[in-house]
Amino acid sequence: MKKRILCTLTAMAMAAALLAGCGGSGDKKTEAAQEKTEAQSEASEAGADAVTEAVTEADKAGGDGNYTIAMITYSLAEEFGVDVIDGAQAKADELGVELVYMDPAGDMQKDISIMEDLISQGVDAICIAPVDADAIEPYIDQARAAGIVVVNWDIETDAEVDAKVLDNNAGGGAMDADYLVEKMGKEGKVLIVSDLESVTSTWERILGFQDRLKEIAPDVEIVEQLSSGTRDTHRTTVENMLQAHTDITAIFCPDGDRTLGAYVACEANERQDVLIVGYDATPEQKEIMKKDGPDCNMIAVVDLHPKSLGSVSLETAYKILQGETVEPVQQIEISLMTAEAVANGEYE
Secondary structure (H helix, E strand, O other), rough: OOOOOOOOHHHHHHHHHOOOOOOOOOOOOHHHHHHHHHHHHHHHHOHHHHHHHOOOOHHHHHOOOOOOOEEEOOOOOOOOHHHHHHHHHHHHOOOOOOEEOOOOOOHHHHHHHHHHHHHHHOEEEEOOOOOOOOOHHHHHHHHHOOOOOOEOOOOOOOOOOOOOEEEOOHHHHHHHHHHHHHHOOOOOOEEHHHHHOOOHHHHHHHHHHHHHHHHHHOOOEEEEOOOOOOOOHHHHHHHHHHHHHOOHHHEEEOOHHHHHHHHHHHHHOOOOOOOOEEEEOOOHHHHHHHHHHOOOOEEEEEOOOOHHHHHHHHHHHHHOOOOOHHHHHHHEOEEEEHHHHHHHHOOO
16 A cells, blocks of 8 residues: 655754745745745754654555655755745645655755655655765665655666656757857857766756857867855855956856856956856846846856756656656756846746
8 A cells, every 4th residue: 555654854844844835836936935945954954864753644544545755856955946846746736646855955965864764664756856866876776676666857867767857958058058159259268167977967067068169169268167065155166266267258057056156256256247158047047137137147047947847757756656658768848048038028
């Protein structure tokens, strides 16, 4: 019998998350997302033990036939992760399943602990974007050996899973490169604010950007700097690079926090002449483009449509549980949000 487990990270954190509106309407996103992210951050600090603090009476009674599907993001400190959860919650409400979500906060050890606890609790399915695509493999194997459906989304792992829901990461990087060269020209120096290779989604975006840039503008010089951590970390990284390389003309960032960190760094150092292309198309990025207008130096960001990513991932897990056949790999459509389009009211 399938179990119906309503686990919380902590009792208070889960209550706060639910009150913050983790459902999928998305219309009150800004305030709700902030409250929800704060609740999840507090919960993640409590450690992975909090995942097992509450089990519902339904589980104790043997369940009522509904499914419990867990969603593990890379981090809920980013708007991208919050939007993924919103999309997953909307689909869960539609299908009548329980969604539980955990925040490893970009910490590989927390990611592993969460997986271990979910396996011991016997959830029906896990949808995961792993912090480390290699380190998570044996725990995905354990989950599937326990009869748990595993859907890998966004950050691809080589582990055997039941299905994958991915973005065209290399294509998005190439999309950024095309638009940058259109605006910058075929000469200049581009800083890549890079990530660890184990974070396969951002790594593929970087490779896609590099390959296209070398193809269409071989005279452009590329400098690369690893930056791991929060938005403030990325801001410091970019500020240091702007001082070390005063001739930087553009910056590529493979995710939302790096993009926003680069934007703040350029603004603080009065380097709005430096063009930024990046990722995530968050509401915050869109507001910046509206405020700065068509001359905003954050000229374009790839829109991964995270709510669709969450919705499709959860629905894929549900279909597998129902015995339906699904595509082994599904690609989520991406698009490019530009400052010009936002300023002209052409991007919704």
